[in-house]
Amino acid sequence: MSTQYDVEKGDSVHSGKPVTVDRYTAGARVNHWITAVSLVLLALSGLALFHPDLFFLTGLFGGGPLTRIIHPWIGVVLFFSFFGLFLRFWRANLWKREDGTWLARIRDVLTAHEDRLPEVGKYNAGQKFVFWSMSLLIIVLITTGIIIWDQYFFDLTTIEQKRWAVLIHSMAAIVAISVWIIHVYAAIWVRGTIRAMTRGSVTGGWAWRHHRKWLRELVAKSPKDKSGSTPAE
Ligand code: HEM
Structure with missing residues (x-):
């Protein structure tokens, strides 16, 4: 990020070029996409094994027996991969006072009245909800998954x-899929967010507009020389 960024003006152009801010390292992005x-x-x-009407999905994995074998192993990959994300991001997802205010004004979030919202850090309350609920759900899924991994x-x-x-595993999976849909919807709905996870910058x-407190912190931390770019996390 250019150190000439004028945070008070919300400059989006510097020396004729759009200013970009580093948000994710390549390692964090690879970790995220594996997850x-x-x-x-x-x-x-999982859905293929959940209901006979969805059994046709086993075709994607080479048939019923193979699906049954592969499913828990992908679960192990998800567990370790998410654990990597957890280690990277748990600190930025800790609850802050402004998150309560942001949540109380969720109507303004949904109607895009961002001027009425408090300044938030790297993540807003909605993102923190996704992070902590996924953390909990993945622990429930791996624990119950191991209990029913008869092999x-x-x-x-x-x-x-x-x-x-089996019952808790299926219910946790349905909630996790719902949280995932919310996560993807929000990432698409807030224009310019997807590139954070594809290019690493915003x-x-x-x-x-969306994470002003985070931007202020980055600008305050960034070195005062012209070559400086703020390291992503
Ligand atoms: C195809 C599906 C997915 C898409 C398109 C997607 C997209 C994104 C994008 C664009 C971000 C950056 C948001 C930002 O920096 O403001 C992000 C962050 C993140 N995503 Fe995903 N994601 C997907 C699936 C998942 C899954 C399955 C998980 C976990 C099980 C996950 C966990 C996270 C986490 C932990 C973050 C960092 C935000 C935080 O810690 O609060 N994502 N995702």
């Missing part, structure tokens, strides 16, 4: 425990 692909594959293979853990639990685990205007 995203795993969740999509898990949802498809390796058959002897460790009783049939009663397995019955409860425009200065986007940062000023």
